[in-house]
Amino acid sequence: MKDISNKVKIIPLGGLEQIGMNITAIEYDDSIIVIDCGLAFPEDEMLGIDLVIPDITYLKENADKVKGLLVTHGHEDHIGAIPYIENELNMPIYTTKLTMALIENKLKEHNNINNVKRKVVKHGQIINLGCFRIEFIRTNHSIVDAAALAIYTPEGIIVHTGDFKVDYTPVFGEMIDLPRFGELGKKGVLALMADSTNAERPGYTQSEKTVGKTFDNLFADNREHRIIIATFASNVDRVQQIINSAYKYGRKVVVEGRSMVNIISTATELGYINIPDNTLIEIERIKDYPDEQIVLITTGSQGENMAALSRIAANIHNKISIMPGDVVIFSSNPIPGNEKAVFKVINELEMKGAHVIFQDTHVSGHACQEELKLMYALTKPKYAIPVHGEYRHLKRHAELAVEMGVEKEHVKILTTGDVLAIGGDTFEVVDKVVAQGILVDGLGVGDVGNIVLRDRQHLSQNGLMIVVVTLERETNQVIAGPDIVSRGFVYVRESETLMDECREVVGEALYSCLDRGISDWGKIKNSIKDSLGEFLWKRTKRSPMILPIITEV
Numbered sequence: 342m343k344d345i346s347n348k349v350k351i352i353p354l355g356g357l358e359q360i361g362m363n364i365t366a367i368e369y370d371d372s373i374i375v376i377d378c379g380l381a382f383p384e385d386e387m388l389g390i391d392l393v394i395p396d397i398t399y400l401k402e403n404a405d406k407v408k409g410l411l412v413t414h415g416h417e418d419h420i421g422a423i424p425y426i427e428n429e430l431n432m433p434i435y436t437t438k439l440t441m442a443l444i445e446n447k448l449k450e451h452n453n454i455n456n457v458k459r460k461v462v463k464h465g466q467i468i469n470l471g472c473f474r475i476e477f478i479r480t481n482h483s484i485v486d487a488a489a490l491a492i493y494t495p496e497g498i499i500v501h502t503g504d505f506k507v508d509y510t511p512v513f514g515e516m517i518d519l520p521r522f523g524e525l526g527k528k529g530v531l532a533l534m535a536d537s538t539n540a541e542r543p544g545y546t547q548s549e550k551t552v553g554k555t556f557d558n559l560f561a562d563n564r565e566h567r568i569i570i571a572t573f574a575s576n577v578d579r580v581q582q583i584i585n586s587a588y589k590y591g592r593k594v595v596v597e598g599r600s601m602v603n604i605i606s607t608a609t610e611l612g613y614i615n616i617p618d619n620t621l622i623e624i625e626r627i628k629d630y631p632d633e634q635i636v637l638i639t640t641g642s643q644g645e646n647m648a649a650l651s652r653i654a655a656n657i658h659n660k661i662s663i664m665p666g667d668v669v670i671f672s673s674n675p676i677p678g679n680e681k682a683v684f685k686v687i688n689e690l691e692m693k694g695a696h697v698i699f700q701d702t703h704v705s706g707h708a709c710q711e712e713l714k715l716m717y718a719l720t721k722p723k724y725a726i727p728v729h730g731e732y733r734h735l736k737r738h739a740e741l742a743v744e745m746g747v748e749k750e751h752v753k754i755l756t757t758g759d760v761l762a763i764g765g766d767t768f769e770v771v772d773k774v775v776a777q778g779i780l781v782d783g784l785g786v787g788d789v790g791n792i793v794l795r796d797r798q799h800l801s802q803n804g805l806m807i808v809v810v811t812l813e814r815e816t817n818q819v820i821a822g823p824d825i826v827s828r829g830f831v832y833v834r835e836s837e838t839l840m841d842e843c844r845e846v847v848g849e850a851l852y853s854c855l856d857r858g859i860s861d862w863g864k865i866k867n868s869i870k871d872s873l874g875e876f877l878w879k880r881t882k883r884s885p886m887i888l889p890i891i892t893e894v
Contacts, residue, residue, distance in 0.1 A: 348764040349496045351534075351726065354776040355379070355395040357757045358732050360538070360676065361418040362778060364395045365501070365728070369494055372471025373406040375432060376490065376501055377413055380421030381778065394422035399774040400430055408470035412436035413503025414487035415443040416575055424451035433458035435468055437477065439486040439577070442607045464488060464518065479518040481508035483549070483706025484575045485613050489522075496764030497531030500720055504536050504729060506546045506705065507712045512553070512578035513613055522719040532763055533722035533742075537730035538707035540738035545711050547704040552672070553582035555701050560586045563668045566696075567632035568592070571642035571650045572672035574600040576706075577608045579672060580638060584616055587636040593622045597661070598640030598649040624660050637661065642673035644682025651682075654689035665694025672702045677731075710741060717745035724768050725752045726761070804829030806877075808847050808869055808889045820894060823847040823869075830885040839880065846876045862891050 349369045356363030361381030367374050381393040400407055410432040412420055420440065424447045426432075434444060434457060441461050448454035462468060464479035474493040481487065482504050492499040500522070507517050539546065560568065572579050580601075587594045594616075596602050608614040627635060641650025650669075652658040663669075669690050675683040687697050708716070717725075725747045727738035735754045742752045751768060755761060758776035762769060805828045811821040825843050850872035854865045866889040873887055 347495075348762040348767050349494045349499070349531075350771075351499070351532075351755075351761045351763060352399065352774060353728065353755050353757055353759065354397065354399065354774075355381070355757055355778065356418075356729055357735065357755055360729075360731065362393060362395055362422070363419050363729060364397075364422070365534070366400060367473070367492060367494070367499065368403075368406065369472050369496070371406050372408055372473055373400065373403060374408055374470050374473050374475065374492070375400065375410045377419040377503075378410060378423045378426050379416070379418035381418065392421065393778045394425050396776050396779050397426055397430060399776070404430055406471075407432055408473070409433045409435055409468075411475055411490055412440050412444065413490065413501070414482055415440040415484050416504070419504070420444050420447065424448055424453060427453055427457050431456060431458075433460065435460050435462050435470075435475075437462060437464070437486040437488055439484070439608060439611055439613055442611055443575075443604065446603055446607060462488075465521075478521050479515060480505040481511050481517045481549075481706075482506060483573070483578070485513050485577050485608070491521075491525055494531070494764075497723075498525055498528060499532045499534065499763075500525060500530050500722070501728075502533070502535040502708075502716060504538070504707060505712075505716075506708045507715060508546075508548050510548045510550045512549050512581055519715070519719060522716065526720040530720045530722040532724040532726055533717065533720050534726045534728045535713060535716055535738070536707055537727045537734040537738040539705055539709045540713060540727070540730065540734045540741060542705075542709040543711070544709050546707065546709045549578045549582075549704060552579060552702060552704055553585065556582055556586040556670075557589070559668070559670060559698065559702070560590045560592075564590065565633050566666050566668045567635045567637070567664070568668045568670065569637040569639060569650070569653075569695075570670045570672055571639050572703075573642060574598065574604045574640050576672075577604065577613050580605060580608075581614050583636065583638055583672075584614070584620060588617050588620050592634050592636045593626075593630055594620050595622055595624050595627055595635065595637045596639075597624055597637060601638060601640045601649075627661070632664070632666075641686070642671050642683075643676055643679045644684075644686045646682075651686055654686045654693070656693075663690060663693040663695050667695040669695045669697045670702050671697065671699035674703055674705070713738065713741055714745055717742060717747070722747065723751060724763060727752075727754060803883055804885045806830055806843070806873070806885045806887050808873065808887065810847075810851060810869075810889070810891050812891060812893045823851060827885075830883070842880070843873060843876070846872050865889075865891065 352366040354364045359381060363377045363379040365376045423444055438461050441459060445454060448457055462477050464477050467474055467476045472495055476491040477488040478491060480489045487503055489503050490501045509516050570583055584594055596605055609616060639649040641648030653661050656662060690697050725742035727735040739752045739754050743749050758773050759770045760772035762771045807826040809822050809824045813820050823844055825840055847869050850868045854868050869889045870887045878884055
């Protein structure tokens with residue numbers, strides 16, 4: 342193996358082959374910087390899990406090298422895990438103004454804001470961390486204050502785009518700093534780590550302003566009705582455009598959903614949203630105005646169970662209920678995997694007489710193929726490392742990099758945990774570190790692992806049978822039982838014959854053990870499990886979880 346002690350190492354600890362949980366470490370000699378620290382939402386088979394955060398074992402093992410955390414923008418999949426990770430690894434945080442405010446909200450919720458060093462960085466500013474210099478470059482995305490990072494390493498410049506698109510007419514602030522990317526390209530870019538989310542989509546992503554025009558038309562067409570709009574809480578520009586249309590058509594705006602209220606109040610304080618006086622009203626005052634003068638901005642565009650819109654659709658919201666004639670606009674696309682939940686909410690709304698609109702009221706925050714090509718044309722990287730996306734996105738991005746002139750062997754699709762050594766003529770995966778995601782369930786972080794999940798799946802699919810036996814302490818005589826309790830397997834009252842047969846099978850196994858003088862409870866339990874499991878499989882072709890409980894008196 343080549344000597345890689347003097348090479349830059351790029352180590353993705355999350356965010357590849359999935360949407361979410363973005364976190365990457367970049368290491369050289371005795372310096373490590375971390376880019377982003379997001380969470381992922383649980384997959385269907387992760388029963389009862391609230392969220393998934395990155396495994397930072399590698400960073401903890403090298404804690405003395407970690408110089409700081411750089412955050413590209415304020416979405417959950419880039420900042421959501423920060424409070425958990427900062428508890429274990431106290432890193433100073435460097436990011437832009439709005440992103441920092443959203444991170445501070447999270448740290449306050451977790452009561453660890455006073456322990457974490459924080460520095461707000463402006464676009465164009467350069468900070469020094471260990472042997473790295475990092476420049477924040479202005480980009481456009483579906484949340485304000487997004488940044489790309491130019492990382493000056495001893496081996497050359499690495500450009501990390503963060504999540505980006507090219508918006509020539511952004512709602513707030515200026516367009517992406519394309520000239521700066523061009524200047525970096527002239528200096529020479531060693532590697533480009535670019536957003537792959539829309540790498541399969543041809544053309545350009547439309548400007549956020551096009552949604553504003555659509556809203557204007559929808560408001561004009563529905564002057565007689567109450568309007569309810571569901572969108573991502575973090576899409577501050579989208580909220581601004583809804584408020585603009587509401588003001589233009591003389592409507593009052595009500596904001597519902599905890600994350601929406603938090604982000605709008607933070608963005609307003611910092612001047613990223615401009616709300617005309619007397620436009621925003623409290624939800625309690627909704628009854629003081631006729632329906633046609635109300636716009637409700639809410640969370641729940643992804644069909645999340647406990648989000649405001651889902652509760653409104655299911656008639657369990659304590660302040661708002663759907664009335665025939667309400668116009669409900671979904672201003673987002675379903676994230677892959679959420680389609681079923683979204684359509685369930687849409688069906689519930691339509692059944693209650695609402696008119697649901699979910700086309701043409703959303704544009705993506707991610708670059709399509711032509712914008713990715715522009716990024717390659719400007720930066721002219723020697724190496725390409727697609728990031729942020731499922732495998733199919735990364736693969737299409739890799740093909741696009743080759744189309745743009747990057748040599749095929751200079752493009753790498755990494756998997757989470759890979760250690761990529763880069764510099765000079767070295768460009769190879771040299772090691773693998775632990776990085777499989779840690780499950781958060783309630784207040785428990787990492788205490789639910791694969792075995793617990795497997796038990797939950799088993800219980801959810803096959804149910805549970807509990808066998809209770811009481812033995813006499815001295816003689817091991819059976820005093821009571823075997824009694825059998827069934828949960829989620831069969832309805833006992835309608836399966837009395839089966840339950841009687843189960844008791845017989847358990848009795849035979851138990852007495853067989855006792856007759857042979859076996860007094861080890863572990864062996865008795867295994868014998869009961871095996872006999873009952875085999876009998877139930879033959880009779881029902883089902884395998885419930887069997888839990889024998891032996892007590893002695």
